[in-house]
Amino acid sequence: MAVPASSVDASSGTGTRTGPAPWVAMYHSVGDRSDDPYRITVTPDRLDAQLAWLRRHGLRGVSVATLLTARARGEGRGLVGLTFDDGYADFVEHALPRLRHWGCGATLFVLPGRLGGDNAWDPLGPRKPLLTAEGILHAATEGIEIGSHGLTHVDLTRADDLTLKAETVESRVALQELTGAPVGGFCYPYGTVDPRAVQAVRDAGYTYACAIDPGPLTGPHALPRVHVGQRDGAVRLLLKTRLHRLRRRPVEGV
Numbered sequence: 001m002a003v004p005a006s007s008v009d010a011s012s013g014t015g016t017r018t019g020p021a022p023w024v025a026m027y028h029s030v031g032d033r034s035d036d037p038y039r040i041t042v043t044p045d046r047l048d049a050q051l052a053w054l055r056r057h058g059l060r061g062v063s064v065a066t067l068l069t070a071r072a073r074g075e076g077r078g079l080v081g082l083t084f085d086d087g088y089a090d091f092v093e094h095a096l097p098r099l100r101h102w103g104c105g106a107t108l109f110v111l112p113g114r115l116g117g118d119n120a121w122d123p124l125g126p127r128k129p130l131l132t133a134e135g136i137l138h139a140a141t142e143g144i145e146i147g148s149h150g151l152t153h154v155d156l157t158r159a160d161d162l163t164l165k166a167e168t169v170e171s172r173v174a175l176q177e178l179t180g181a182p183v184g185g186f187c188y189p190y191g192t193v194d195p196r197a198v199q200a201v202r203d204a205g206y207t208y209a210c211a212i213d214p215g216p217l218t219g220p221h222a223l224p225r226v227h228v229g230q231r232d233g234a235v236r237l238l239l240k241t242r243l244h245r246l247r248r249r250p251v252e253g254v
C-alpha cells in the first residue's frame with residue numbers, strides 16, 4: 001500500500017509553538033517474546049520492519065529531546081520520537097544495531113536505582129535483565145539520549161513526598177553523574193501521572209516528561225505516547241499515526 005508522506009503527517013511542522021502533540025512511540029524490550037504476558041516485547045525483526053515502515057513514509061525516528069528541539073524551531077516535520085522504557089539489557093544487543101542501520105535516534109529511560117538488576121516490579125512474567133552502568137554509557141556514546149524512569153520504578157501518584165522527590169531529583173543527579181551530561185527527560189513509571197507528579201518532575205529540573213495518555217495534563221511535562229507492539233504491522237501503524245493526530249489535543253510550547 002503506497003501512502004504519500006504528506007498523509008502521515010506525524011508532526012505539525014507548522015513553525016508555530018503550538019500544534020498537535022508530537023508523535024512519540026513507546027517500546028520496552030526488544031528480543032525473545034515467547035513468554036511476554038505484558039506484551040512489552042517486540043522481536044528484533046519486527047522493530048526492523050517498523051523502522052523500515054517509517055522510512056517508507058518519509059519519517060525518521062529520533063530522541064524526544066531532538067524531536068522537541070526541532071519542533072521549537074519549526075523543523076519537526078517528518079520526525080517521530082522513539083522511546084524505550086525500563087532500560088532492558090536487550091536494548092544494546094537488539095535495538096541499537098537496528099536503530100543505527102536506519103539512521104534513527106531514540107531515548108532510553110533507565111532506572112539508576114536498579115543498574116544491572118531486573119524488572120522485579122512486574123509480578124508476572126520472566127525476569128528481564130536491565131542494563132548495567134557500562135551498558136547505559138555505551139548507549140549514550142552511540143548517540144542515544146538517556147532519560148530517567150525514576151530510581152526504582154515507583155508509581156509516582158502513590159508515592160509519599162520523600163519518595164517522590166528521591167525518584168525524580170536523585171535519579172536525575174545519578175544519571176548526570178553516570179553519563180557526564182545533562183539529563184532533560186523523565187518518563188513516568190506505569191505512565192501514571194497527576195498534577196503533583198508533574199510538579200515534582202518540573203521542580204527536579206527536567207525539561208520534558210513522557211506519559212502514555214495524560215488527558216488534560218498533556219503538556220511538555222506530560223507528553224502522550226503510542227504503544228507500538230509486536231502486532232503493529234503496516235496497517236495498524238498507519239491507523240495509529242492517524243488516530244494519534246485526531247485524539248491528541250494541541251500541546252502548548254512543545
Ligand SMILES: [Zn+2]
Binds near residue numbers: 085
Ligand atoms: Zn517502566
